[in-house]
Amino acid sequence: MREVAIIGCGMTKFGYLEGKGLMDLLTEASLNALDDAGTGDKDFDAVYVSNVAGGELSHQRAIASGLVDRLNLFPAAADRVENGPASGGSAVKNAFLAVASGINNLVLVVGGEKMMATPRARMTDAIATIAHPVEYLHGVTLPALAAMFARLYMHRYGVTRKHLAMVTVKNHTNALKNPYAHEHTPISVESILEEATMVSDPLTAYDCCPTSDGAAALVLCPAEKAREFCDTPVRVAGFGQGTDRHAVHEREDPTILNALRVASQRAFKMANLKPKDIDVVELHDAFTILEIAQSEDAGFFAKGQGHKALEEGVTAIDGKLPINPSGGLNARGHALGATGVAQIVEQTRQLRGDAEGIQVSGASRAYCCSFGGFGNNVVVHILERAG
Amino acid sequence: MVTYPKHARCLNCKGRTFEEIELGDECTLLTYTKLFAYPEGLELEYVWERPPIMLGIVEFKGGVRAVGQLTSEDVKIGMKMRSVWGWLRKVEEDDVYGFRFEPIK
Numbered sequence: 192m193r194e195v196a197i198i199g200c201g202m203t204k205f206g207y208l209e210g211k212g213l214m215d216l217l218t219e220a221s222l223n224a225l226d227d228a229g230t231g232d233k234d235f236d237a238v239y240v241s242n243v244a245g246g247e248l249s250h251q252r253a254i255a256s257g258l259v260d261r262l263n264l265f266p267a268a269a270d271r272v273e274n275g276p277a278s279g280g281s282a283v284k285n286a287f288l289a290v291a292s293g294i295n296n297l298v299l300v301v302g303g304e305k306m307m308a309t310p311r312a313r314m315t316d317a318i319a320t321i322a323h324p325v326e327y328l329h330g331v332t333l334p335a336l337a338a339m340f341a342r343l344y345m346h347r348y349g350v351t352r353k354h355l356a357m358v359t360v361k362n363h364t365n366a367l368k369n370p371y372a373h374e375h376t377p378i379s380v381e382s383i384l385e386e387a388t389m390v391s392d393p394l395t396a397y398d399c400c401p402t403s404d405g406a407a408a409l410v411l412c413p414a415e416k417a418r419e420f421c422d423t424p425v426r427v428a429g430f431g432q433g434t435d436r437h438a439v440h441e442r443e444d445p446t447i448l449n450a451l452r453v454a455s456q457r458a459f460k461m462a463n464l465k466p467k468d469i470d471v472v473e474l475h476d477a478f479t480i481l482e483i484a485q486s487e488d489a490g491f492f493a494k495g496q497g498h499k500a501l502e503e504g505v506t507a508i509d510g511k512l513p514i515n516p517s518g519g520l521n522a523r524g525h526a527l528g529a530t531g532v533a534q535i536v537e538q539t540r541q542l543r544g545d546a547e548g549i550q551v552s553g554a555s556r557a558y559c560c561s562f563g564g565f566g567n568n569v570v571v572h573i574l575e576r577a578g
Numbered sequence: 579m580v581t582y583p584k585h586a587r588c589l590n591c592k593g594r595t596f597e598e599i600e601l602g603d604e605c606t607l608l609t610y611t612k613l614f615a616y617p618e619g620l621e622l623e624y625v626w627e628r629p630p631i632m633l634g635i636v637e638f639k640g641g642v643r644a645v646g647q648l649t650s651e652d653v654k655i656g657m658k659m660r661s662v663w664g665w666l667r668k669v670e671e672d673d674v675y676g677f678r679f680e681p682i683k
Contacts, residue, residue: 311615312616312617312618313618315615315616315617315618316617316618316619319617323583324583325582325583325644325645326645328666328667328669328674328676329633329645329646329647329666329667329676330613330616330617330619330620330631330633330647330666330667331633331645332613332615332616332617334613334615335611335613335633338611338613339609339610339611339633339634339635339645340609342609342610342611342655343608343609343655346609346655388614389612389614390613390614390615391611391612391613391614391615392611392612392613392614393611394611436589438583438645439635439645440608440635440643440644440645441581441582441583441643445608445609445635
């Protein structure tokens with residue numbers, strides 16, 4: 192198996208991008224990544240496009256073929272990857288495997304979603320179909336699953352609504368300095384606890400990430416060729432993926448994110464690293480409680496201790512283990528198919544020292560968690576600044 | 579091993595032979611939420627803005643669990659519940675019926 196490097200990255204701003212369709216967003220992010228990589232008019236072997244609901248939300252299917260056409264990447268192999276909210280992580284994994292196997296030499300991965308043009312109740316329903324039918328048919332939505340998970344977590348581990356609000360404040364504060372972020376709103380714990388609108392008790396609108404328009408892209412090649420394109424390649428040191436019971440209620444302990452545990456252990460094993468070796472982390476905080484739970488099941492803190500690390504400032508941008516310096520899904524935003532790719536774009540910038548405003552000083556190893564369903568399919572990547 | 583929902587192979591032994599059993603009505607509330615932002619399909623006829631829906635996970639004797647709507651807002655973790663039949667929602671134009679859970683007074 193060959194070593195694989197990221198030699199270029201690019202993304203669009205996340206947010207309400209009026210006047211830009213799904214294909215416009217995918218194109219913009221792709222061109223940014225191609226320019227960043229300096230691949231010029233070189234031929235690409237393959238293109239992986241991560242997108243969850245182009246057919247339902249943008250009335251466009253088979254968008255990988257459409258993107259190749261738009262960008263003149265003929266005759267590259269092209270596939271759309273759909274794996275719920277973990278689509279981005281899955282697309283990057285596919286690109287990594289294609290290069291690592293020796294079959295492909297130059298691969299583009301791009302994720303995108305257009306969400307804000309769809310009415311909210313219809314969007315909520317479209318996303319809820321990710322849940323098991325025995326959940327969905329009862330009216331269960333992703334925020335409802337997160338809320339039931341949060342209540343159990345609070346009951347068992349002493350997490351409070353104040354801890355959840357602290358995640359929002361940390362991530363919104365980080366996002367203020369991220370020009371790509373959806374949210375640029377300063378917010379305080381007090382205002383969340385006193386004024387925020389309840390979405391699914393105990394989670395408020397500030398505990399739930401926004402749904403966004405946006406796209407993000409990466410260019411991958413064999414590590415041995417990376418220096419031909421770029422002075423600061425980033426190596427994909429490891430990836431891991433795991434799955435869990437579809438229905439949340441059927442997990443032996445519904446507060447344990449076992450797919451993440453498996454994915455994380457596999458990624459660390461492949462990278463031959465341990466959680467203590469990581470300098471910067473991007474987690475899938477679609478709901479604030481998930482950042483706390485994932486920080487534990489990823490292996491960074493013991494079960495039930497994540498909220499204490501948060502309280503002590505360990506996960507702040509200037510803490511010992513910064514989590515979501517980009518603002519995370521909570522404030523950078525969540526454009527379903529784009530998110531897992533965007534996390535790796537943000538981390539590539541961190542490792543290159545290019546993350547202006549949100550740079551974690553001296554970051555040389557990064558961890559990304561792309562989290563699908565309500566935790567039933569998780570992809571983890573570990574990145575390392577190439578020596 | 580008793581499971582809900584159904585699987586094509588047993589979660590314990592990968593066997594493919596199953597029988598359906600009655601779980602009984604009584605269960606315990608494991609966790610719950612009051613959902614304000616309900617999805618399309620849960621609107622009520624003649625009600626412009628429906629009240630929030632209560633959802634919860636309940637556990638039956640033997641440890642099998644299910645998720646469903648609760649008939650009351652006045653609930654707490656560990657409470658005894660029973661299952662009752664009722665209308666749940668529409669999917670496209672079709673009405674969906676199923677079990678809901680109510681506190682045992």
